[in-house]
Amino acid sequence: MVRYLARRVIWAAVLFIAVTLVAYVLFFLIPNDPAKLVAGKAATDADVKRAAHFLGTDRPFYVQYAKFLDRLVIHQNLGFSFANRQSVNSIVGNAAPVTASLVFGGAIFWMLLALPIGILSALRPRSLLDRASMTFVLIGISAHPIWIGLIFAYFFGFKLGWTPITGYCDFINPSTDCGGPVQWAYHLVLPWATFAILFAALYVRMIRANVLDTMNEDYVRTARSKGAPEHLVLRSHILRNAMLPVVTMLGMDISLALGGAVFTETVYSLPGLGKTAIFGLNNNDIPTVEGVIVFATLAIIVFNLVVDLLYAWIDPRIRLT
Amino acid sequence: MALLEVRDLKTHFRTDDGIVKAVDGVSFSIEKGQTLGIVGESGSGKSVTCLTIMGLNPKRNTISSGEAIFKGENLLAMSSSRLRDIRGNDIAMIFQDPMTSLNPVHRIGAQLVEAIQLHRDVTKRQARARALELLNAVGIPRAERRIDDYPHQFSGGMRQRVMIAMALVNDPDLLIADEPTTALDVTTQAQILTLMTDLQKDFGSAIIIITHDLGVIAEVADDVVVMYAAKVAEHAPVDNLFKRPHHPYTWGLLGSLPRLDADVERLVQIRGQPPSLLNPPRGCRFHPRCPYVMGICKTVEPELLPAGDEADHVQACHLDVATKDREAAKVLAGTMAEAS
Numbered sequence A: 001m002v003r004y005l006a007r008r009v010i011w012a013a014v015l016f017i018a019v020t021l022v023a024y025v026l027f028f029l030i031p032n033d034p035a036k037l038v039a040g041k042a043a044t045d046a047d048v049k050r051a052a053h054f055l056g057t058d059r060p061f062y063v064q065y066a067k068f069l070d071r072l073v074i075h076q077n078l079g080f081s082f083a084n085r086q087s088v089n090s091i092v093g094n095a096a097p098v099t100a101s102l103v104f105g106g107a108i109f110w111m112l113l114a115l116p117i118g119i120l121s122a123l124r125p126r127s128l129l130d131r132a133s134m135t136f137v138l139i140g141i142s143a144h145p146i147w148i149g150l151i152f153a154y155f156f157g158f159k160l161g162w163t164p165i166t167g168y169c170d171f172i173n174p175s176t177d178c179g180g181p182v183q184w185a186y187h188l189v190l191p192w193a194t195f196a197i198l199f200a201a202l203y204v205r206m207i208r209a210n211v212l213d214t215m216n217e218d219y220v221r222t223a224r225s226k227g228a229p230e231h232l233v234l235r236s237h238i239l240r241n242a243m244l245p246v247v248t249m250l251g252m253d254i255s256l257a258l259g260g261a262v263f264t265e266t267v268y269s270l271p272g273l274g275k276t277a278i279f280g281l282n283n284n285d286i287p288t289v290e291g292v293i294v295f296a297t298l299a300i301i302v303f304n305l306v307v308d309l310l311y312a313w314i315d316p317r318i319r320l321t
Numbered sequence B: 001m002a003l004l005e006v007r008d009l010k011t012h013f014r015t016d017d018g019i020v021k022a023v024d025g026v027s028f029s030i031e032k033g034q035t036l037g038i039v040g041e042s043g044s045g046k047s048v049t050c051l052t053i054m055g056l057n058p059k060r061n062t063i064s065s066g067e068a069i070f071k072g073e074n075l076l077a078m079s080s081s082r083l084r085d086i087r088g089n090d091i092a093m094i095f096q097d098p099m100t101s102l103n104p105v106h107r108i109g110a111q112l113v114e115a116i117q118l119h120r121d122v123t124k125r126q127a128r129a130r131a132l133e134l135l136n137a138v139g140i141p142r143a144e145r146r147i148d149d150y151p152h153q154f155s156g157g158m159r160q161r162v163m164i165a166m167a168l169v170n171d172p173d174l175l176i177a178d179e180p181t182t183a184l185d186v187t188t189q190a191q192i193l194t195l196m197t198d199l200q201k202d203f204g205s206a207i208i209i210i211t212h213d214l215g216v217i218a219e220v221a222d223d224v225v226v227m228y229a230a231k232v233a234e235h236a237p238v239d240n241l242f243k244r245p246h247h248p249y250t251w252g253l254l255g256s257l258p259r260l261d262a263d264v265e266r267l268v269q270i271r272g273q274p275p276s277l278l279n280p281p282r283g284c285r286f287h288p289r290c291p292y293v294m295g296i297c298k299t300v301e302p303e304l305l306p307a308g309d310e311a312d313h314v315q316a317c318h319l320d321v322a323t324k325d326r327e328a329a330k331v332l333a334g335t336m337a338e339a340s
């Protein structure tokens, strides 16, 4: 267990260096000078030089990268935005809860949809419910999330006026116009739904298949032969096993979904990490983009570790070595 | 009154290819404390017979008829809640494959405790003590430590012991063992069989044991049912079956037993493949493979009747008893008729 954790941490460090370095290199391949942007349109060459020196972009890229690493590792400081001089720590700190709300809320949303539909259609294959849910799966898988997002925004937000189309409300700190759990959820319903449709469809299909497979396992028959009532057979023997692969997939898909959040945040103008990164890219704001990358990488690494530990905990056959 | 009396049991499965008649009119009975062996080739309907008695066939595509009277109640006609009371409590089952019959995510102790608490109003602690007692009884070494292990930490033989412990934990009157030793190596097989017969003495249960192996039957059974293609070919007390087998299919089974005293070359295998249960042969189901086939066999289905003078030895074959006795004597002497 200790060795397992040690190996994971070393891996995480390697991964972390690789990801941030690649991101840095990519920036230097883009022929654009952030100093020009900072210095403004009317700046002279001397102004731009001064700005470049001030930002540190006149140094070779490995020096910049080393300085970045030093700041990050020693001072836990992501630096300051080239665009507006704000601390990147606080930019990321403000954006992360938005993305987390979107992704984890979306995951809960899709699981709440997929679990009952998947289980019920496995219990009654070829029933009306099963056929209806398979149709939903087909639509969910074939339609692009952006298209679904726009359709949802148009009908539920614009035509019916049921939900807000844009904006974000904080869960804990109410600002002047909105705040608190209800407003938070209210503003996120459409993004969640958009985000969740594709995954819900995939998960309905996966849960249904797993439950159908597990129902035919010998140990399920053993449970019945002991005289276990059906609800116990379902809960303790079928679902407990059928959900193992679902948990693994969920871990991977939530990481994936972090990437997908970029689209959803753009469609609904949510001030999350995706939107922040895009804004940073458009403005050549290296520190902000790097900050988002660092944070997202760390988040995914930690999240995967948690999922692995969780998985080993629920499946006794898995040994962490 | 017999403990379990099965009458004209039929189980048909609806499949995409048609109706599979997996069990087609099987009758037998078993008394308290007795052991009934069921033998037959793969696919002859042995497992399905027992699963039908337990009501464990998949509901979706199964059609069952006939009766299985257990202590005066018909298992096939009772409510599912009454059947659940009986399963695991009065009738317990051990399955063919110990590797897949235990739930991989629960500790074996928990699986035994579940079996107990489903039928007994006892605390977890009491149930655990009982589980431990049974694990010791079936010979799990250091059972008090292994009770909290998971199935994957046990070998096949040990898992089958756990299955036996789980089946016996509520003192069932009837234990159905579906090829309990097939998946195990020879030494372990012998240990498990001895274990079952010892436990039968201690617990007084009746046992139905399914096997391909006449050697196993000879060792443990009082009565034998020989099944062929979903039907009973022969049914006799074990001594009778081995001394005076009446059915050519039984001869085939006996002839394929390895014998130390006979020339190995003369080992007889039954020719051909078992018939399809979708579309079984007309007349006697064994006729396409039978070395003694006569005209009548191809059209008239033989009834299950006594051939000689013993009323408890029934068989389904058109041959006359003199021929049967002569050919059976040859088989037992190790020389199958040249007709094969």
Ligand SMILES: Nc1ncnc2c1ncn2[C@@H]1O[C@H](COP(=O)(O)OP(=O)(O)OP(=O)(O)O)[C@@H](O)[C@H]1O
Residues within 6 Å of the ligand: B013, B015, B020, B022, B040, B041, B042, B043, B044, B045, B046, B047, B048, B049, B058, B061, B096, B212, B277
């Ligand atoms: N649920 C089912 N649906 C359709 N056909 C089935 C089903 N269960 C069993 N069968 C068929 O019924 C026949 C009898 O099967 P059964 O399992 O009883 O054989 P068996 O005598 O136990 O054989 P083995 O010695 O290999 O265990 C087989 O042809 C099998 O394919």
Ligand SMILES: [Mg+2]
Residues within 6 Å of the ligand: B046, B047, B048, B096, B178, B179
């Ligand atoms: Mg079988």
